[in-house]
Amino acid sequence: MYSLLLPLLLVGEALALTTNFLPSTPHITRSGSELRLQGERWTASGGNVYWLGLDENVIPPSGEPFYVKYNASYPTKGRITEVMSTLKIMGARTVRSQTMGVSVGNPLSVMPELGEVNERAFESMDWTVREAKRFGLRIFAPFTDNYDYYHGGKFVFLRWRGIDIASTGTIDPQVQEFYTNRTIINDFKNYIKIIMTHRNPYTGLTYAEDPTIFAYETGNELGGPVFGDKNVPTEWTQEIAEFIKKLAPKKLVVDGTYGINEAHLGIKSVDIFSDHFYPMDVDKLSKGVEAVGTADKVYFAAEYGWTPQSQTKSTLGEFFAYIEKQQQKKKPIISGDHFWSLFLHNVPDCKTFVEHNDGFTLQYGNPKNPANTTEQISKIRQHMFAMQGLRVGASLPPAPCPGI
Ligand SMILES: *[C@@H]1O[C@H](CO)[C@@H](O)[C@H](O)[C@H]1NC(C)=O
Numbered sequence: 001m002y003s004l005l006l007p008l009l010l011v012g013e014a015l016a017l018t019t020n021f022l023p024s025t026p027h028i029t030r031s032g033s034e035l036r037l038q039g040e041r042w043t044a045s046g047g048n049v050y051w052l053g054l055d056e057n058v059i060p061p062s063g064e065p066f067y068v069k070y071n072a073s074y075p076t077k078g079r080i081t082e083v084m085s086t087l088k089i090m091g092a093r094t095v096r097s098q099t100m101g102v103s104v105g106n107p108l109s110v111m112p113e114l115g116e117v118n119e120r121a122f123e124s125m126d127w128t129v130r131e132a133k134r135f136g137l138r139i140f141a142p143f144t145d146n147y148d149y150y151h152g153g154k155f156v157f158l159r160w161r162g163i164d165i166a167s168t169g170t171i172d173p174q175v176q177e178f179y180t181n182r183t184i185i186n187d188f189k190n191y192i193k194i195i196m197t198h199r200n201p202y203t204g205l206t207y208a209e210d211p212t213i214f215a216y217e218t219g220n221e222l223g224g225p226v227f228g229d230k231n232v233p234t235e236w237t238q239e240i241a242e243f244i245k246k247l248a249p250k251k252l253v254v255d256g257t258y259g260i261n262e263a264h265l266g267i268k269s270v271d272i273f274s275d276h277f278y279p280m281d282v283d284k285l286s287k288g289v290e291a292v293g294t295a296d297k298v299y300f301a302a303e304y305g306w307t308p309q310s311q312t313k314s315t316l317g318e319f320f321a322y323i324e325k326q327q328q329k330k331k332p333i334i335s336g337d338h339f340w341s342l343f344l345h346n347v348p349d350c351k352t353f354v355e356h357n358d359g360f361t362l363q364y365g366n367p368k369n370p371a372n373t374t375e376q377i378s379k380i381r382q383h384m385f386a387m388q389g390l391r392v393g394a395s396l397p398p399a400p401c402p403g404i
């Protein structure tokens with residue numbers, strides 16, 4: 001008896017070592033147009049931090065992995081930790097991150113070349129999941145991108161099969177082969193499987209199993225040859241959504257089409273529909289929410305630009321007021337919104353903030369922020385707490401920089 005028990009105990013202890021400091025995390029579920037955590041309604045507001053798996057904004061010390069063509073490098077663990085602790089202070093529950101799902105086509109990607117896997121790329125992703133879990137945050141991520149940025153996307157999958165078309169200007173209709181060509185669909189599904197079956201050494205769980213990643217999106221801002229055309233075949237969306245559920249029955253699926261494609265509302269395996277807001281627009285938002293409500297599904301405003309150039313139609317205050325008012329209803333339908341996008345210190349350098357040039361960089365706690373910027377950040381923080389049913393004052397508490 002004893003000699004049999006001992007090795008079993010040792011195995012048990014070895015497992016406990018990797019996981020015992022992490023609280024157990026229940027799954028987020030969907031009931032109709034509502035997300036739930038342990039039977040209670042759960043809201044999903046937070047921020048976008050697109051660079052958690054792979055960054056393009058920092059030149060790393062020499063000797064560290066770096067791909068000059070795109071300035072691609074892995075973020076430091078300290079940068080990731082600072083993001084999670086700061087989002088918690090900001091009242092966020094979720095973080096949306098492109099590079100937690102999109103990582104193809106350059107030497108630092110999860111899949112540098114078709115069918116090739118670069119295990120090193122999982123290190124920052126694994127750490128992201130660990131730290132999100134430690135701070136009680138949830139992650140969702142798209143599996144591909146409509147564009148051709150450093151982290152890759154649908155154009156990489158097309159190039160791998162000899163379809164080399166420009167990603168800007170007038171887009172060749174052949175771009176639709178990403179959704180229609182059986183070979184390319186299977187390549188994409190194989191990539192999804194590699195991501196979802198990866199086992200995270202920090203948690204002992206695969207990404208498919210891990211409730212910290214509560215949802216995957218079929219893609220980011222997907223469309224067809226014309227920007228914003230929502231031209232994503234229903235069959236493709238259904239096939240990808242069903243594939244995600246097959247690998248992870250408890251994962252929620254977000255339709256990655258840019259805008260609400262009403263033809264997709266009947267797809268059973270899709271849980272959440274989303275739209276992005278540049279500018280913020282309460283009319284567009286309320287119409288989308290209504291449409292998704294008719295299908296009894298959940299709605300996310302998964303990106304909104306928060307700076308003045310995004311407030312030409314609706315102000316931040318008007319946008320938040322609509323979303324918060326919905327929460328008073330029996331069926332709010334909209335259960336989350338996510339600002340674009342968060343950058344913090346160049347950790348371990350805790351003096352310098354990382355810059356990004358898209359005009360939407362939110363640097364919480366940067367002493368150089370002008371008063372009007374601080375005011376907007378304070379509104380975002382109050383809104384994210386309001387989405388949790390909590391009221392906080394306007395002052396912004398300091399966020400520690402881990403300096404590691
Ligand atoms: C890489 O970063 C350097 C220094 O910031 C910049 O001059 C260069 O344009 C960047 N290259 C790319 C491809 O973004």
Ligand SMILES: *[C@@H]1O[C@H](CO)[C@@H](O)[C@H](O)[C@H]1NC(C)=O
Pocket residue numbers: 161162163181182183184
């Ligand atoms: C799909 O792409 C492959 C590789 O480019 C090509 O050989 C095949 O003809 C395409 N299939 C269809 C149906 O277009």
Ligand SMILES: *[C@@H]1O[C@H](CO)[C@@H](O)[C@H](O)[C@H]1NC(C)=O
Pocket residue numbers: 307308370372373376
């Ligand atoms: C703050 O005010 C300046 C000067 O009017 C303006 O250029 C900037 O866009 C404002 N920023 C925010 C976040 O409101």
